[in-house]
Amino acid sequence: xxxxxxxxxxxxxxxxxxxxxxxxxxxxxxxxxxxxxxxxxxxxxxxxxxxxxxxxxxxxxxxxxxxxxxxxxxxxxxxxxxxxxxxxxxxxxxxxxxxxxxxxxxxxxxxxxxxxxxxxxxxxxxxxxxxxxxxxxxxxxxxxxxxxxxxxxxxxxxxxxxxxxxxxxxxxxxxxxxxxxxxxxxxxxxxxxxxxxxxxxxxxxxxxxxxxxxxxxxxxxxxxxxxxxxxxxxxxxxxxxxxxxxxxxxxxxxxxxxxxxxxxxxxxxxxxxxxxxxxxxxxxxxxxxxxxxxxxxxxxxxxxxxxxxxxxxxxxxxxxxxxxxxxxxxxxxxxxxxxxxxxxxxxxxxxxxxxxxxxxxxxxxxxxxxxxxxxxxxxxxxxxxxxxxxxxxxxxxxxxxxxxxxxxxxxxxxxxxxxxxxxxxxxxxxxxxx
Amino acid sequence: xxxxxxxxxxxxxxxxxxxxxxxxxxxxxxxxxxxxxxxxxxxxxxxxxxxxxxxxxxxxxxxxxxxxxxxxxxxxxxxxxxxxxxxxxx
Numbered sequence: 457x458x459x460x461x462x463x464x465x466x467x468x469x470x471x472x473x474x475x476x477x478x479x480x481x482x483x484x485x486x487x488x489x490x491x492x493x494x495x496x497x498x499x500x501x502x503x504x505x506x507x508x509x510x511x512x513x514x515x516x517x518x519x520x521x522x523x524x525x526x527x528x529x530x531x532x533x534x535x536x537x538x539x540x541x542x543x544x545x546x547x548x549x550x551x552x553x554x555x556x557x558x559x560x561x562x563x564x565x566x567x568x569x570x571x572x573x574x575x576x577x578x579x580x581x582x583x584x585x586x587x588x589x590x591x592x593x594x595x596x597x598x599x600x601x602x603x604x605x606x607x608x609x610x611x612x613x614x615x616x617x618x619x620x621x622x623x624x625x626x627x628x629x630x631x632x633x634x635x636x637x638x639x640x641x642x643x644x645x646x647x648x649x650x651x652x653x654x655x656x657x658x659x660x661x662x663x664x665x666x667x668x669x670x671x672x673x674x675x676x677x678x679x680x681x682x683x684x685x686x687x688x689x690x691x692x693x694x695x696x697x698x699x700x701x702x703x704x705x706x707x708x709x710x711x712x713x714x715x716x717x718x719x720x721x722x723x724x725x726x727x728x729x730x731x732x733x734x735x736x737x738x739x740x741x742x743x744x745x746x747x748x749x750x751x752x753x754x755x756x757x758x759x760x761x762x763x764x765x766x767x768x769x770x771x772x773x774x775x776x777x778x779x780x781x782x783x784x785x786x787x788x789x790x791x792x793x794x795x796x797x798x799x800x801x802x803x804x805x806x807x808x809x810x811x812x813x814x815x816x817x818x819x820x821x822x823x824x825x826x827x828x829x830x831x832x833x834x835x836x837x838x839x840x841x842x843x844x845x846x847x848x849x850x851x852x853x854x855x856x857x858x859x860x861x862x863x864x865x866x867x868x869x870x871x872x873x874x875x876x877x878x879x880x881x882x883x884x885x886x887x888x889x890x
Numbered sequence: 891x892x893x894x895x896x897x898x899x900x901x902x903x904x905x906x907x908x909x910x911x912x913x914x915x916x917x918x919x920x921x922x923x924x925x926x927x928x929x930x931x932x933x934x935x936x937x938x939x940x941x942x943x944x945x946x947x948x949x950x951x952x953x954x955x956x957x958x959x960x961x962x963x964x965x966x967x968x969x970x971x972x973x974x975x976x977x978x979x980x
Contacts (some may be wrong), residue, residue, distance in 0.1 A: 459930045466921065466932065474917040481902075484914055487903045489937045493975065495891035495899075505893045506919040508967075512979055537938075548923050549942050550968050553945065556962030561949070601967030741953050 461490075463642035508541040626854070829859065831866045842877040853883045862886055894895050938971040 462470075463485060471481035492510055495502035517533035600713065709816040838849060850860035864872050866884040875881075891899075901911035922940065925932060932940040947963040 457923075457930070459928075461925055461930055461932050466918070466925075466934070469921045469925075470914065470918050474914055476914070482898075483906055485918065488915070488918060489934050491896065491900055491903065492936070493978075496979065501892045502891050502896060503893055504896060504915070506916065506980055507922065508969075510969075535976060537971040537979055539940075539971075541967040541969075545923055545926070547947065549926050550964050551927065553962055553964045554963075558950070558959045558961045561960050562957045565949075565958070565960070597957050677944055820967050879899060890954055 504542075506542055506544050508539055508545060511538050511540065512536070546720050828889050829862060829886040830889050831862045832887040833885050835883045835885040838881045838883050840875060840877050840879045840881060845879065846872055847874070849881065849883070854886060859886065934972075934974060936974055938969055938975060940967065940969050941966045944968065 464482065467485040468478065468483060470476070472479045474481065476484070491500050492504075496510055496512055501509065502511075503509045512535050515534050515536055518531050520529055520531050521527070522529040541549075716805040777862075835853070838853070840849070845858040846860040846863060850863060851857045853860075862884060863881055868879055869875065897912045897915055898908055900915065901908040904911065904916075926940065926942050929942060932952060934940070945964050945966055949962050950959045950961045951957070952959065972980050
């Protein structure tokens with residue numbers, strides 16, 4: 457298989473096969489080839505049955521171009537040594553492809569251009585010649601099927617004609633052979649394996665006669681039944697082409713799949729984080745609140761973590777000072793703004809509010825806790841600023857975004873989305889439900 | 891020189907009977923065919939290389955009718971004469 461044999465290898469094989477001594481075999485093979493050369497010298501032609509014909513052919517002189525200089529040159533007429541293989545040899549060698557016959561194709565058929573030309577390269581023959589061919593042998597029944605409709609009344613003669621095709625083409629017109637090939641393909645399909653044996657034995661004379669009788673019968677049928685669609689018959693040749701296609705497709709698919717799943721993973725991770733952070737948010741939200749509240753409460757000489765102490769009166773001045781330091785303390789600002797005039801009179805009032813806020817903020821308010829309040833009464837009024845949302849307002853006053861429904865309900869707002877900047881809202885006080 | 895003459899000459903050269911020579915030639919040719927079927931290359935020095943080549947399928951056109959064909963791929967035996975031989979007959 458794909459080996460290189462030389463003269464001595466051949467003689468060794470001959471000695472073994474022919475049951476002659478090795479030296480005799482060697483002498484014989486040497487003589488064999490020497491004699492071919494001699495015969496060529498003498499007669500110019502040597503024919504060996506089963507092998508082929510060696511001939512000396514004349515080549516006419518032709519004008520051509522010098523490869524180096526590019527100037528016109530005449531290639532003088534000369535002789536060349538040609539070899540025409542014998543039919544038996546051709547058939548034996550082509551056995552893997554013996555099943556195949558030329559097939560008619562439609563005008564729409566486009567050949568696959570991805571195949572490399574294998575004609576004159578040694579390497580591809582060794583790689584693709586037999587292995588590919590072997591596959592071809594398995595496929596013929598499938599591949600030749602679409603071409604021809606079954607014609608049941610073909611006599612057995614046609615089976616022997618299958619191998620005659622390439623030869624008879626030269627003798628008959630092409631149209632006729634087209635007809636018969638269509639027929640024979642069907643026959644080949646029907647008796648796929650059996651044909652192999654019949655291809656070996658051939659006699660040119662026998663075939664011409666049956667074919668002649670066949671033609672008039674088959675022609676009328678075949679003309680109608682000739683299929684229109686192109687036929688991709690030779691699967692093994694396409695092997696490299698087809699195998700290449702699915703792979704990139706698969707790669708593409710899997711790449712998309714991977715991307716898809718990572719995106720989904722990101723989204724779910726995102727959502728998960730959001731869910732988690734929402735649980736923490738209240739704590740986080742309350743935390744900035746806490747320092748504000750404590751600051752508000754804190755007397756200069758009182759410890760900051762005594763936030764549970766209620767009703768501690770903080771100095772208004774202290775409040776004022778601290779107000780502006782911390783920007784997340786709008787409550788204080790509100791208290792300041794809204795009840796500025798009243799502050800002195802209603803210090804307790806405002807500080808009660810802050811008191812409540814502090815107590816609220818200290819608790820870990822979860823979603824469940826949002827129902828634990830009652831809107832007890834008006835706390836203050838708020839004008840919605842541009843780009844301010846209910847949740848923002850709720851966070852401002854209650855320290856928790858989730859408590860905005862209380863505002864909405866208290867204000868008897870049917871459609872919270874309709875609120876705009878400049879609208880006034882009454883911010884109720886929220887008492888924990890006991 | 892046809893086959894008969896060739897065998898006769900060969901028999902004379904090897905000092906064996908023509909029948910023997912014919913038998914040997916047949917065996918030898920059979921061996922060569924077998925080797926070629928196996929994709930092997932027969933490189934006879936001073937003579938040339940006998941090998942098989944693959945011909946791809948191709949689109950062919952019937953010049954008369956314009957009918958297009960798909961000619962199947964095939965494997966063909968081929969012979970490349972050695973340079974010594976080529977020079978001899980140039």
